[in-house]
Each structure stands twice: as structure tokens, then as C-alpha cells.
Amino acid sequence: xAAYRANFGHVNDILPGTHFESRKDxxxxxLHKERxxxxxxxxxxxxxxxxDAIVLSNGYADDxxxxxxITYTGAGGQTRNSSQQTSDQSWDNYGNxxxxxxxxxxxxxxxxxxxxxxxxxxxxxxxxxxxLYEIVADWSETGRAGFQICRFKLRRLADERQELTSxxxxxxxxxxxxxxxxxxxSADDAxxxxxxxxxxxxxxxxxVVRRVKRWHNxxxxxxxxxxAVGADGRSYxxxxxxxxxxxxxxxxxxxxxxLCLCPNCHVQLDRGALYLTDDLRVVNRFARGGAPRSAPxxxxxxxxxxxxxxxxxxxxxxxxxxxxxx
DNA sequence: GGGCCCGCAGGG
DNA sequence: CCCTGCGGGCCC
Numbered sequence: 001x002a003a004y005r006a007n008f009g010h011v012n013d014i015l016p017g018t019h020f021e022s023r024k025d026x027x028x029x030x031l032h033k034e035r036x037x038x039x040x041x042x043x044x045x046x047x048x049x050x051x052d053a054i055v056l057s058n059g060y061a062d063d064x065x066x067x068x069x070i071t072y073t074g075a076g077g078q079t080r081n082s083s084q085q086t087s088d089q090s091w092d093n094y095g096n097x098x099x100x101x102x103x104x105x106x107x108x109x110x111x112x113x114x115x116x117x118x119x120x121x122x123x124x125x126x127x128x129x130x131x132l133y134e135i136v137a138d139w140s141e142t143g144r145a146g147f148q149i150c151r152f153k154l155r156r157l158a159d160e161r162q163e164l165t166s167x168x169x170x171x172x173x174x175x176x177x178x179x180x181x182x183x184x185x186s187a188d189d190a191x192x193x194x195x196x197x198x199x200x201x202x203x204x205x206x207x208v209v210r211r212v213k214r215w216h217n218x219x220x221x222x223x224x225x226x227x228a229v230g231a232d233g234r235s236y237x238x239x240x241x242x243x244x245x246x247x248x249x250x251x252x253x254x255x256x257x258x259l260c261l262c263p264n265c266h267v268q269l270d271r272g273a274l275y276l277t278d279d280l281r282v283v284n285r286f287a288r289g290g291a292p293r294s295a296p297x298x299x300x301x302x303x304x305x306x307x308x309x310x311x312x313x314x315x316x317x318x319x320x321x322x323x324x325x326x
Numbered sequence: 327g328g329g330c331c332c333g334c335a336g337g338g
Numbered sequence: 339c340c341c342t343g344c345g346g347g348c349c350c
Contacts, residue, residue: 004346023335027345035345038334059334073334080333094347095333114334 004033006042006052006098008107009132016131016162017208017253019123020112023055026127031110039075039095040110050107051098054154055127057114059083062143065118067156067252070111070133073143074099074150085145096150103135108157120308121252129207130253132157159245209239212258212303220262221298222274222282227262240266242276242305243312256306259297272317276310285319 010016011030020026023035032053033040038060040053056065060073061083074096077089091097102109111130113122122128133154143149218235219226226235240261243251251257261269268274273286280297287293299305314320 033346034333036333036335037346055334057334063334075333078333081335083334116334 004042006044006050006102006107008052008102008109011110014129015207015210016129017206017211018129019207019211020127020129022126023114026055026112026129029129031129032112037075037095039099041095041098044101044105044107048101049094049098050101050105051095051109052102052107053110053112054099055112055114056117056122057127058116058118060149061085061145062149062151063117065113065121067121068248068250069156070152070154072099072152072154074152077147077149085143085147085149088148089140089150091140091150093150099135099150099152100138103138103152106134108132108134109154111154111156120256120306121254123254124304128254130156131162131206205239206253208253208255208258212239212255213237213260215300215303216260216298218260219298220265221259222261222265222269222295224298225262225264236263237261238263238266240269242269243309244270244316251309251312256304257309259305269313272313272319275314275317275319276305278307278310280305280310 014029014031020029023032026032027035032055033042038055038057039051041049041051044050054072056063056070056072059081060078062071062073064071074089074093076093076096077085077087079086089096091100099109101107109132111133112127113130114127115123115125121130133156135152136155137153139151140148141151216237217226218237220237227237229236237260240259241251241253242257242259245251245253259269265274268284273284275283275285276297277283277294280299281294282297283292283294285292297305
């Protein structure tokens with residue numbers, strides 16, 4: 001059998017946010033080579049071992065997951081599946097050496113989160129592909145259990161640096177061509193601006209966003225509007241991140257941080273005109289008639305919203321949740 | 327190809 | 339909690 005070749009970046013047009021039932025499914029999708037191990041590696045173009053994907057599933061007690069930044073623990077030094085170090089880890093371990101190699105070469109790695117990981121950022125069950133990260137540092141230290149561990153600092157690539165999948169690239173090419181064409185004709189600056197926003201929106205329409213919109217049948221969770229546009233008979237809705245994406249303090253692209261909204265309510269949420277209370281009521285700060293008005297957020301069983309994202313959004317807009325007359 | 331070791335599964 | 343099973347690498 002031919003040696004596995006490391007492959008960096010998205011694979012098979014699988015969008016970040018795509019959910020899998022089991023490690024076997026993740027492997028079969030070619031996101032991660034291994035059935036069980038955390039680090040996926042193969043030979044790179046110089047025939048060295050280089051890592052191309054990792055799984056985070058609480059296998060090592062020293063892991064720290066903050067979505068945008070991950071402090072990952074290398075492989076080895078524990079009895080299988082125990083989560084407990086019983087000896088030192090080594091840089092001779094192929095997984096650890098391959099992650100270091102990818103750090104040196106600047107290869108990005110795919111990150112897959114399992115349900116046992118950090119609650120705020122992990123899927124309720126199974127596994128979820130969360131896109132591309134770069135490895136910014138590696139070092140050794142003494143772990144909680146008192147043994148040497150290999151450590152890696154990973155940072156999520158900014159949205160504009162998350163490489164597009166090939167389908168998205170095709171759409172972008174198409175839009176680029178149309179944009180050029182229109183610019184020649186009209187020299188209208190608004191055209192290229194609109195083109196830019198369209199591309200951004202495509203990039204951000206992850207599997208998470210698609211799933212949330214489907215759960216709500218493309219109806220707005222705030223006002224209930226079902227915008228019937230398009231020939232497919234489906235309504236138009238947008239995936240709105242409560243705790244906005246981007247930047248080192250950006251929120252995660254996970255179900256519990258996304259709402260299905262109409263464009264009006266989306267922009268109001270993004271500008272802080274709408275906010276959510278801890279008990280999932282929507283408050284319009286600038287409602288006509290003086291006092292803020294609130295109404296319950298429309299919810300469905302399978303769509304859990306996390307308070308921490310609601311709070312991050314309020315904190316961002318400097319909203320203290322005190323004067324709540326519903 | 328066989329034997330051995332390893333591992334962020336998976337199920338009882 | 340323990341145990342079994344399995345795929346991949348690597349060494350004969």
C-alpha cells in the first residue's frame with residue numbers, strides 16, 4: 001500500500017461545521033487518517049512526517065480549548081484512553097514530531113472536535129470539522145500529573161484566510177468575472193462592494209449555518225418572517241452569530257452561537273439594537289414608544305443556545321441586563 | 327505477508 | 339469502570 005501523503009487544507013469540499021457520527025466516519029471522509037489516534041500525519045513533499053489534522057476529544061487533561069486558540073497536548077505517556085499521564089512524552093513520537101514539522105513548515109491543520117471536549121465549543125454528540133488552524137508554537141513542559149508533555153499552540157485561521165473549498169472557489173471565480181465585466185461597463189464602485197459582501201457571505205455559510213437555518217425552516221427566530229424569494233420555493237434567511245466571529249476574541253462557529261434571522265433582524269443584532277436576555281427573550285433597545293420591548297426568541301428543541309455567547313454579545317455592546325420590563 | 331506495538335474508540 | 343477490536347506503521 002502506498003504511503004499516506006499529508007494533505008493540508010480543506011478536503012473533498014467538506015465545509016467547516018460538518019458533523020460526523022464517529023471517528024470512523026471522520027476517517028472515511030478523509031479529514032483525519034487515524035481511526036483512534038489524535039494526530040493525523042503523513043509524508044510531505046520532502047518525505048518527512050508532517051501533521052495535517054488533529055482531533056480534540058478530551059483525551060489529555062492538559063488540553064485547553066478556547067476556540068480561536070488551542071493549547072494541545074502531544075501523544076504518548078499514558079495508558080490507552082485513560083486521560084492520565086503515567087510517563088514522559090517524547091519528541092520522537094511520530095505524532096509530536098509531525099506537528100512540530102508542520103509548525104516549522106507553516107502547514108495548517110484541520111481541527112475536529114469531539115463531544116467530550118470543552119463544552120462550549122464541542123458538538124453534543126459525535127464529531128465536527130471546525131476548519132483550519134496554524135501551529136504557532138511548540139514546547140515541552142511539566143504537565144498536571146508531573147510528567148513532561150509536548151505542547152502546541154494552535155490559532156484558528158481568520159475567516160478570510162480559511163481557504164475556500166473548491167466549490168466556493170468556483171463561485172468566487174464566477175463572481176469575480178461578473179464583477180470585472182460590470183465594472184468595465186459601469187465603473188460603479190457599489191458593484192465591487194456588493195461582490196465583496198457576497199463572497200464573504202458564501203465563505204461564512206458553513207455547515208453549521210446551513211443546519212441552523214434548516215432547523216428553523218428558514219424563518220426568522222426574532223420576528224418570524226419567512227422571506228419567500230428564489231425559485232426553489234425556500235425562504236431566505238441568514239445565519240447570525242451572536243458572539244461575532246473574527247479577531248482573537250471572536251466567537252465560535254457552532255450551533256449554539258448561531259441564530260436563523262431575516263436580514264433586518266440580523267443587522268439589528270449585529271449593531272446591538274437587538275440583544276438577548278439570559279432567559280432567551282429578544283429586547284429591542286430602540287423600539288418606538290420609549291421603553292425597550294421584549295419578546296421570546298423562537299426556538300426549536302434541537303437548537304441549544306448558550307448563555308455565554310448571549311452575554312458576550314451584551315458585553316460587547318455595553319448592555320447591562322437590568323431594566324427588563326417585558 | 328506476519329507479528330508486534332500503539333492509540334484523543336466504542337460499547338458494555 | 340474495564341475490555342476488546344481494529345487500522346496504520348514499521349520491523350522483520
